[in-house]
Amino acid sequence: MKFNKAIVAMILAIVMVVGMACAAMAEDALKIGVIGPFTGAAAIYGNACKFGAQVAAEQINAQGGMQIELLNEDDEHDAEKSINAYNTVLDNGAQMIAGTTTTTPCIAVGAQANEDRVFMLTPSASAVDVIEGKDNVFQVCFTDPNQGKASAAYINEKGLATKIAIIYNNADAYSTGIYQTFVDEATSLNMEIVSTTTFTDDTTDFSVQVSDAKDAGADLVFLPIYYTPASMILQTAKSMDYAPVFFGVDGMDGILTMEGFDTSLAEGVFMLTPFSADAEDEATKAFVARYQEITGEIPNQFAADCYDAVYALYTASVNAGIDGSTSPEDACELLIAQFTSPDFQIKGLTGDMTWDASGAVTKLPTAVVIKDGAYVGFNG
Amino acid sequence: MVSFLRFLINGISLGSVYAIIALGYTMVYGIAKMLNFAHGDVIMVGAYVAFCAMSYLSLPPLVAVLCAMVVCTVLGVLIEGLAYRPLREATKLAVLITAIGVSYLLQNTALLIWTANPKVFPSVFSVGSIKLFDGNLVITSEIILTIVANIVIMIALTLFTGRTKMGKAMRAVSEDRGAAELMGINVNRTISVTFAIGSALAAIAGVLLCSSYPTLMPTTGSMPGIKAFTAAVFGGIGSIPGAMLGGLLLGVIEILGKAYISTELGDAIVFAVLIIVLLFKPAGLLGKPVHEKV
Numbered sequence: 001m002k003f004n005k006a007i008v009a010m011i012l013a014i015v016m017v018v019g020m021a022c023a024a025m026a027e028d029a030l031k032i033g034v035i036g037p038f039t040g041a042a043a044i045y046g047n048a049c050k051f052g053a054q055v056a057a058e059q060i061n062a063q064g065g066m067q068i069e070l071l072n073e074d075d076e077h078d079a080e081k082s083i084n085a086y087n088t089v090l091d092n093g094a095q096m097i098a099g100t101t102t103t104t105p106c107i108a109v110g111a112q113a114n115e116d117r118v119f120m121l122t123p124s125a126s127a128v129d130v131i132e133g134k135d136n137v138f139q140v141c142f143t144d145p146n147q148g149k150a151s152a153a154y155i156n157e158k159g160l161a162t163k164i165a166i167i168y169n170n171a172d173a174y175s176t177g178i179y180q181t182f183v184d185e186a187t188s189l190n191m192e193i194v195s196t197t198t199f200t201d202d203t204t205d206f207s208v209q210v211s212d213a214k215d216a217g218a219d220l221v222f223l224p225i226y227y228t229p230a231s232m233i234l235q236t237a238k239s240m241d242y243a244p245v246f247f248g249v250d251g252m253d254g255i256l257t258m259e260g261f262d263t264s265l266a267e268g269v270f271m272l273t274p275f276s277a278d279a280e281d282e283a284t285k286a287f288v289a290r291y292q293e294i295t296g297e298i299p300n301q302f303a304a305d306c307y308d309a310v311y312a313l314y315t316a317s318v319n320a321g322i323d324g325s326t327s328p329e330d331a332c333e334l335l336i337a338q339f340t341s342p343d344f345q346i347k348g349l350t351g352d353m354t355w356d357a358s359g360a361v362t363k364l365p366t367a368v369v370i371k372d373g374a375y376v377g378f379n380g
Numbered sequence: 381m382v383s384f385l386r387f388l389i390n391g392i393s394l395g396s397v398y399a400i401i402a403l404g405y406t407m408v409y410g411i412a413k414m415l416n417f418a419h420g421d422v423i424m425v426g427a428y429v430a431f432c433a434m435s436y437l438s439l440p441p442l443v444a445v446l447c448a449m450v451v452c453t454v455l456g457v458l459i460e461g462l463a464y465r466p467l468r469e470a471t472k473l474a475v476l477i478t479a480i481g482v483s484y485l486l487q488n489t490a491l492l493i494w495t496a497n498p499k500v501f502p503s504v505f506s507v508g509s510i511k512l513f514d515g516n517l518v519i520t521s522e523i524i525l526t527i528v529a530n531i532v533i534m535i536a537l538t539l540f541t542g543r544t545k546m547g548k549a550m551r552a553v554s555e556d557r558g559a560a561e562l563m564g565i566n567v568n569r570t571i572s573v574t575f576a577i578g579s580a581l582a583a584i585a586g587v588l589l590c591s592s593y594p595t596l597m598p599t600t601g602s603m604p605g606i607k608a609f610t611a612a613v614f615g616g617i618g619s620i621p622g623a624m625l626g627g628l629l630l631g632v633i634e635i636l637g638k639a640y641i642s643t644e645l646g647d648a649i650v651f652a653v654l655i656i657v658l659l660f661k662p663a664g665l666l667g668k669p670v671h672e673k674v
Contacts, residue, residue: 170644197643202603204593207390208638208646215383228498232595239509239520260435260500 028324029069030317032057032310033089035082035109036101042077045302047295049101049123052303055290056310066323068314075100079108086112095322095331096120098309101302103127110137118328119335121313123305126250128177131359136332138339138359140305140312140350141274144174147249148182148224150365151272156189158367158378160245160270161220165195165213167233168224172201178224178249194218199229206236213244220245227255234265245270247367250301256373263373274350275304276368276377284349301350308348312339315346382516387639388632393523393592395631396530400585401608402615402623403537404578410618411554411574414472417479418459419582420605421486426452426583427501427590427600428494434502441504448583456579457572465568483602490598498597501590522591529588533581534624541620546573554618607634607650614654616667625665 034053036046050072061067071089075082082105086097096119100106106125113120114134122130123140126147131137142150155161164186169175186193194216197209210233213221221237221244223230230252237243247270248255255266277288277298287307291299313335317323320334338344339355346353351363368375401423408416426448433444463482467475509520541547549570552560561567589604590596607630615626630650637649657665 199643200647202647204589204604205390205394205635208387208635209643211383211386211639212643228595228597231498231500232593235503235594239522240518241511258498258500260431260502262500262503 029067030314030322030324031069031071031093031095032313033071033073033086033092033094033097033099034306034310035073035075035085035089035097035099035105036306037077037105038072038074040076040078042102045124046074046077046101048300048302049099049306051291051295052123052287052299052306053098053310054294055287055303056307056314058290059286060311060314066314066318068310070098070310075102075105077102077105079105082106082109083112090116090118090328095324095326095328096313096317096335098123098306098313100125101306103130106130106137110134113137116328117332119313119332121309121339123309124302127174134359135357136336138355139361140309140348140353141250141301141361142363142365143360145177145181146360147272147365148178148180149185151178151222151224151247151249152182152185152189152191154272154365154367155220155222155247156186156191160247161191161218163192163194163216163218163220165197165216165218165221165244166193166224167197167199167206167209167213167221169200169226169229170198172225174251175225182222182224203229204232206233207240209233210236210240210242214240214242218244220247223248223252226251227253227258231255231258231261231265234269238265248272253301256370256375263370266370267372269370270367270378271370271375272365272367273301273375274363274366275299275301276366276375278377279349283347287349304349308346308350308353311348312346312353316344319344382513383639386517387635389517389519389523391632391635392628393526393631394635395611395628396526397585397589397592397604397627398608398611398631399530399624399627400533400581400588401604402612402627403533403620404581404585405609405612406615406617406620406623407537407550407574407578409612410620411550412460412464412571413557414464414475415479415609416464416575416578417476417605417609418482418486419578420601420603420608421483421490422452422456422459422579422582422601423586423589423605424490424596424598424601425455425486426579426586427596428490428499429583430587431499431501431590431596434504435499444504445584445587448587449580452579452583452586453576456575456582460572460575465571468568487598487602494598496598498595501594501596503591503594505591522588526588526592529584530624533584534620537577537620540577546570550574610651610654613664614657616664619664619666619668622664622666629665 036049037043038046057068057070071092071094073085073089075085082100086109100109101124103125106122107129120137126141126144128143168179195213195218197212249272252271316335316338320338322331340357353361353363367378369378404419429451430444430448433439433447463478505522505525507521509518511518549565553567553570611626611630612623615622633653634650638646
């Protein structure tokens, strides 16, 4: 028994020394926890986020001034592991969280962080549940239903359509939510919706939905749905010689990488996305160049979202006078005040962002269009 | 009017796929007196095999279909031999639960092998289309192929069960298994052959289904399977022309219901019609009423 106590005492001593050493080493650096799936099926998102954040941290630290340190932790897109990852980064001194990347873990971690009073800015977890009822959780990406509003505003602004058809999945909260906000915004903008049809997860035949849009003379079909049914709709439209503009939201992302998909079907399809890697501004160019150096890949919207998240956290911290010695609880209240203040605006890669108390972001929507099997920015 | 024709043709095309799947249900039910709920998943396996043969081995479409038929036939006979035959004397409920178990086994195995990422079935049978009424009515080659395949299979099956020795054995087993056994018919072999034919048809149905509706996932077979089962009951389970009629009607009702009533209620309409038909004709449209003798 004595022996055990000795071991425990020794371990505690070591932990304390190491902990103090760590704290001493990076006294001034702001410590941001980055949590996402770096391995497993959703690794593509987590890694994009990790490297996007890394680029942001490198740029910030190269400017001099307050330094930042990123504490990366893998959650394998699993809610329980994400809580563990969250506890790990806090134990390692994180003062705020840029994460988590994916929705389901983010809902779990958000609840915990709300209890602990730790500030979270998720780059890409887009469900309403992520922010609802939590004053300390904010989003860089559009909340799912807000994509509908943003899409309608975009279509209207760019004059993409005179008559709009909508095909959505009425058995799916994501699709129905986007549909609802789209219709509300379109109605208030006096846009003409000529056909609205639905399907469910079990639907195999889309001929009725596409026929309805065609017969109503729609020149744009809005698809607030995932890419699997979207691919069937594109195929059906082709077999009917119907070629309107198809406009999708982030669920459309992935259609080009479906095995066996004839990418010519998706030619000219629009997709609402906050980021396009071929934008011409300096910030995007620098970001894409450095990201490619690190990973050898073109950054996707997750990388850009995470880059913006780190910049937003850094800027807010500087504004609020948070430094490496501020406790997570104090930082949380200061950051909430910053993010909800009307003067706080971030010029990010994904647009000029402001936040309200709900935690949802407001920014201008942009879209990409598919050309020759790749996403291209649309400048219409 | 043109759009009505278009919906009708799409309905017949969808119904033809249902009909071919329904044949598998109805044959197995008619002869083995069991509901093979794994039938929809055999379709999915057939479609995956054809997909792999075409995409990975670059085999010509007809060879790919043959491969799928062979694999599904073997699979069907294996399932029957391993899962259903030991339960031949067990209660019907036990067999039914086993069939549902086999269905999940097939789906999850497919999930392991081919993952959940959807695959797009190559449009190999797409060789152009017929355009009528200034392009307002487009009939694709897939639709024509599906309808033709449906008619050919129907005729072939009717001839098979009516004219051949094995067909007669099937009908005999279907009428009275005990008596057929006493007359020297090998019941187990007859049931195996039934499963073999049903599964080969499932492979064809899988390829046709995915040619018209090209997304292929491990759950691809389940909803068409349930619809086809409905079609079989609708037409009178156990009856081959009944399965055909039930499938076609179901497809047409589904499409017309969606087109003229509501896309949201499409499936509800289908099942409402089923309930009404069964209320008035409990044995289905072409089913033989069974008189229980006390």
